[in-house]
Amino acid sequence: MTFDVVIRNGTIVTAGDVFTADIGITGETISTIGQGLSGRQVIDATGLLVMPGGIDGHCHIEQEEADGTVHEDDFASASASALLGGTTSVVCFASHVPGRGMVEQFEAYRRRGGRSRVDFAIHQIVTRTDAGTIEQDIPEIARQGAAGLKVFMTYDDFHLTDGQFLRVLDAAKAGGLIVSVHCENYDAIRHVIDAHLAAGRTDAHAHATSRPPGLEREATYRAMALGELVDHPIQIFHVSCPEVAEEIARARHRGVKVSAETCPHYLALTENDLKRDGFEGSKYICSPPLRTQADQDGMWKYLREGVIGIVSSDHCGYTFEGSNGKARHGRDADFSLIPNGMPGLGTRMPVLFHTGVNSGRISLTDFVRLTATAPARRYGLYPRKGTIAPGSDADLVLWDPARQVRITNDLFQGNIDYTPYEGLHVTGWPVMVMARGAVAVQHGQLLRAPTAGRFLRPEHPTAHPAND
Incomplete structure (x- = not known):
């Protein structure tokens, strides 16, 4: 099977496990997790965490x-x-x-x-x-x-x-x-x-x-x-x-x-x-x-x-x-x-x-x-959100754990004119962000337009999830 997008060779991190595998995405959804997957678009995540x-x-x-x-x-x-x-x-x-x-x-x-x-x-x-x-x-x-x-x-x-x-x-x-x-x-x-x-x-x-x-x-x-x-x-x-x-x-x-x-x-x-x-x-x-x-x-x-x-x-x-x-x-x-x-x-x-x-x-x-996982559970969004599994939305972050960044306010393109962390040097940074299967951020470039987001209704009652 050929998927729309395959993320290959990344280290997948969930709330319960860390392992190396490929992720096959069809449309907005994760279809499968496996090895040697084929895709019309292939993203090489070697050396990156996929979360x-x-x-x-x-x-x-x-x-x-x-x-x-x-x-x-x-x-x-x-x-x-x-x-x-x-x-x-x-x-x-x-x-x-x-x-x-x-x-x-x-x-x-x-x-x-x-x-x-x-x-x-x-x-x-x-x-x-x-x-x-x-x-x-x-x-x-x-x-x-x-x-x-x-x-x-x-x-x-x-x-x-x-x-x-x-x-x-x-x-x-x-x-x-x-x-x-x-x-x-x-x-x-x-x-x-x-x-x-x-x-x-x-x-x-x-x-x-x-x-x-x-x-x-x-x-x-x-x-x-x-x-x-x-x-x-x-x-x-x-x-x-x-x-x-x-x-x-x-x-x-x-x-x-x-x-x-x-x-x-x-x-x-x-x-x-x-x-x-x-x-x-x-x-x-x-x-x-x-x-x-x-x-x-x-x-x-x-x-x-x-x-x-x-x-x-x-x-x-x-x-x-x-x-x-x-x-x-x-x-x-x-x-x-x-x-x-x-x-x-x-x-x-x-x-x-x-x-x-x-x-x-x-x-x-x-x-x-x-x-990701605990807030998804808390607000009735899991497993659509908050995990990497077949059937979940393809909301993914490709994270470089070794990338060093000096935080400045202009990195975030918001309307607020300061960050309380100005000048803080951090190690670990998102190099690609996918939202429902589409690349939304790549190497600091914002690619997703306003109006792309959707209102989320809880998929089950939120009043009695287990303590996180």
């Missing part, structure tokens, strides 16, 4: 905020960055801003995604729990194919009370939707922010001290207790430190249905970056905040053990120079007025490979599990 395309399960792209602004990285630009960094599918967020219903906002956001270069699924944010939202809207967006719900336990415009959170959990259980949670204690953080400002603490590093690990740990415990009460799975987003991961491990040990993710910035950056001169520290403001070097070192154990099962970017790009970005309130604004978030779609996989695989902290199979 599933990355799945980034936590991306804020072209998202509306309550103040009327829209995140500056739109679908065309953000998905370009994703592809250039080896990511072929994303899960992003539909807003739930005041004045419009949830279903209206979900459908509008799906239309915006028509400009994506990569396949995309949608989390639905929940910021209010009126009867219409709970009884009509959540069941409807479940029917329309939402990947899950997201709730916040902090931020003025987003946070839910415990009672509201329980209402969401009940509705999610009825609709078969997993609930992902941003865990920080809203009232305690507000108390510390007010104390900092009263004492004249306005610098970027005060952002970290106003949101200490204990407030993330407390909210995580509380979220898991509420999930346990309802007997419904939850996912803890962007775990920043070992003491939170330890709380999750204890809950899992007693049978709580909870999974967790972290992000590369908690594995490669520290709170010292917030101390950079002048306004530079604002580039590193995100929530939960960056932690200490000791916290960073302690996180790897929980990734290896699977307590933290996913590494997502939490891409939340605000420009450094733009009028809607970090300086929207002026460069002399106190830390509490600076938008929270950092870009990370393009750097997620290279930074994790460099800091994790090259250092021996995680294995190659761990890398694939954390960046």
Whole structure:
């Protein structure tokens, strides 16, 4: 049999195995894995790792905020960055801003995604729990194919009370939707922010001290207790430190249905970056905040053990120079007025490979599990996405494990004017990316046009996958 494309002589890496074989692709799909395959197009992958395309399960792209602004990285630009960094599918967020219903906002956001270069699924944010939202809207967006719900336990415009959170959990259980949670204690953080400002603490590093690990740990415990009460799975987003991961491990040990993710910035950056001169520290403001070097070192154990099962970017790009970005309130604004978030779609996989695989902290199979297979399982996309197997989409990354690259922002072609990893030298880089059987990136050249991406509906209920 002659295939449309054959990838020959590559070292295939899945979440469970590493082996050398050829991959035969017909149309958009992997047809077979074997030896000596024939194809109308042959790609020689000698010396390269062939891995599933990355799945980034936590991306804020072209998202509306309550103040009327829209995140500056739109679908065309953000998905370009994703592809250039080896990511072929994303899960992003539909807003739930005041004045419009949830279903209206979900459908509008799906239309915006028509400009994506990569396949995309949608989390639905929940910021209010009126009867219409709970009884009509959540069941409807479940029917329309939402990947899950997201709730916040902090931020003025987003946070839910415990009672509201329980209402969401009940509705999610009825609709078969997993609930992902941003865990920080809203009232305690507000108390510390007010104390900092009263004492004249306005610098970027005060952002970290106003949101200490204990407030993330407390909210995580509380979220898991509420999930346990309802007997419904939850996912803890962007775990920043070992003491939170330890709380999750204890809950899992007693049978709580909870999974967790972290992000590369908690594995490669520290709170010292917030101390950079002048306004530079604002580039590193995100929530939960960056932690200490000791916290960073302690996180790897929980990734290896699977307590933290996913590494997502939490891409939340605000420009450094733009009028809607970090300086929207002026460069002399106190830390509490600076938008929270950092870009990370393009750097997620290279930074994790460099800091994790090259250092021996995680294995190659761990890398694939954390960046592709586990998020595919978590959001109901597996085995269509997240693995290399007959019948799976031909979303593939040909990775040169020896290629050395100095990270600069211009590598990723997004709308955000900085990367927090500027100047970092990494070893390991994607040299070719295929999306549904077509070459999307080759040697840093972006070949896939906007509108090529498709909306992804979960192929099975997402509410009860095993812990990653």
